[in-house]
Amino acid sequence: MIRANKVVCLLTALAVPLLFGACEGKSAGKAMMEAPSKVVEAKQAQAVKAEKDKMPMDGVAREYVSLVLELGNHDKSYVDAYYGPAEWREQAGQSSASPAQIAQRGKRLLGQLPAGAAADGSLDALRLHYLRTQLGALVVHAQRLAGESQRSFAKEARSLYDTEPPKQDFASFEPLLLELAELLPGKEPLSERVQGFRMEFEIPVDKLQAVFDAAIEACRQRTKQYIPLPDNESFVLEYVSDKPWSGYNWYQGGSHSLIQVNRGLPITIDRAIDLGCHEGYPGHHTYNVLLEQSLVKERGWVEYSVYPLFSPQSLIAEGSANYGIDLAFPGEEKTRFEREALYPLAGLDPSKAEKYDRVMALVDKLSFAGNEIARQYIDGEIDGDQVPALFEKYTLMSPAKARQRKDFVDAYGAYVINYNWGKKLIADYVEQGTNNADERWQRFAKLLSSPRLPSSLDW
Template sequence: MKKTLLYCLAIGLWSCSTGTTDQTNSALPMDELAERYVKTVLQLGQYNSDVVDAYYGPEEWKPTTTPLDTLPAYALLNELSAIQQELAKQDTAGLNEMDKRRILMLQKQVLATATKIELMDGRKLSFDEEAKLLYDAQPPHQQQAYYDSLLQEIDSMLPGKGTVADRWANYRAKFEIPKSKLDTVFQAAIQEARKRTLAHYKLPKNENFKVEFVTDKPWSGYNYYKGNGYSLIQINTDFPIYMERAIDLACHEGYPGHHVFNALLEQELVNKRGWKEFSVYPLFSPQSLIAEGSANYGIEVAFPEQERIQFEKEVLFPLAGLNAAEADRYYTLLEKIGKLNFAGNEAARMYLDGKISREQAADWIVKYNFYEKDKALQRTQFIDRYRSYVINYNLGQQLVRQHIEMHGGTADNPEKRWELFGELLSKPNTASTLK
């Protein structure tokens, strides 16, 4: 029966219980459906701490009962099916674009939540099936030969002897930020990113953030949005942090990335429009592809290539006590290596689909993403925990870039790029609607 419910949710046959589609009765108000959806997501979050990434809605909507010993999958799926059934009844004739977006976005978020319940309840999906249902996106495939050709190109650019990964590690060591300088460098990077963002966007007056350095995490950085314009940003120091990561993390986790994305959604959709479904952020949902993709693309929005290199040479390198003489060459290599990013998705796909072992997945990540072996094994722990979520970073960035540039937000038109990027962050968007 559970499989039938998810099937119905996926293909749009919302009246699963009767096998018919009844759209003759008027639909329930969207605000009522939003409340039911939020409460369902919060209830699901009691069984998996990763499900609810952020919540800043009414306190009384939080669950007040003790979670059951086992996940009430059938009851939760039935509720989501009922919500989806009501969403299908909504009369879209005469609605403006934003209201239509609202309905479509909630439909896709409901489907993703149902999929997550199924996965938590033991259902097996392939990597690609899971990604499509959770994130509304179709992951691309690349042959191994493609990545091998990129390796050959990078091989010719690196000094020394040995594997490409070893030579890159040796070369990169000179760009490691000393731990004693991390806070100073990161604070300078995030304050500059904030200044550049505030020059284009009006954020809540009280927006703010706190930075913490932590260890023993499966990720390199995380933004915990607390609501009311406030974020806790954590940076993992288990492994070396290199110069480029200062701006990467400052923008991705802060400005104009996750912190700004969440603040604008809260300001524009929750506070101004009263769309309470956006007061909860379910991590395993289409919202995450936009969140991660925009956070990565936002780096180049805030710091176009030459401006970034100049700022790092003049400000961050001196603060870190590092020599900036090789900065240009370093960033040329980073650009080439960045093209290998999707190789990590292939490792996750093969590993989660049971085609390779954890050890083989780590070896693939060492070879094509130049991770040290212990960090590559840590990356497999991230894959275990977050699964197909990995597509959101690179595929999300690709889709966001294509959307912005298609509408005129190219590198030679930075003001238009900021404008379109701000619109993207302030409206309901999902992968299939980015056109």
């Protein structure tokens, strides 16, 4: 056919020269029409491929939400927040799937994710990495609930929280203990001296509301200077007791949170700012509001409508919430605000504010000893009866607080690393290459609005 057409065109050209141009023009015109057509077809093929690549991601995301909710049937602490469709929760609540079955489904779901992803920091690459890493943690937690795996501190840190915290020797904390002993001289055990000193700074029960209202409002105003929040964002503050934690944010969706403060134990003046920032601004409440706004509402990524507690997301959540305290009140600003605003509201002596904050800064550094105590306890190197005494000795907790901390480790395991080690990882990420507060706030806000996990912080 091709050769015949060429012959016809040639003969026609010899006999009727005018038709040569017509025949040639017809071929050129056909080629010109075919070229754009091929371009369109190529673009359409790329669009179809992109849609095929996208569909598994959305399908996996939907199933991931179901698996998280179903695993919550077997661990009441697992689903920290959910604000997706109510019918999804109802369907999950009716599921009879065992933890072992959920683990198997999680493994199959991992296999449905697109293979490979460039670590380029794009939202799509971060999303794929998020789903893969969060699903891996879900499988491990489901296997543990099914009795298929033995507890290990290092394994929990790596598989549930996507990190490997450093192992520290108790001897490395001795310089901090010596410095505190010099600040608070006496014959009693150091933990008793620290607790006696802290008692001078307890907020009277009838002053709690006024102090916390002022602290939270200050945290909110400082955060809103740098991070735009929806006009309808809000929270309700409640006081509870008999809990293994000092404060908790229960995100409700729709930019609303329930923040609970545990007054079962004495609350000292420093905890007002700490809890106001950590649970509220720019901590958990802000983080959840930004994720909902940026990823769920604007992009329709349903996987962010559920927050599984025992997952890599928790290191980002807890680490950023703790780092947010220093970001909102850098340097001496926290001490100054407490001395000028909160001490008078609490009826406390503001002249002791500097010494108190110096003592508490050293005590805060001792929190890493708590990680080592939890490691030895989880790995079976020490008995449960030894745990409270070690918390008293190395983290200088009161006997009641030390018992509460053991209860926390019993309930949450290696989760303890997310507060201090998580804070360090977030600080390193935010402060790398930044020179001023504006830049740090920008990087912090970007982190809170993105799907980043510990292993993708350097993307």
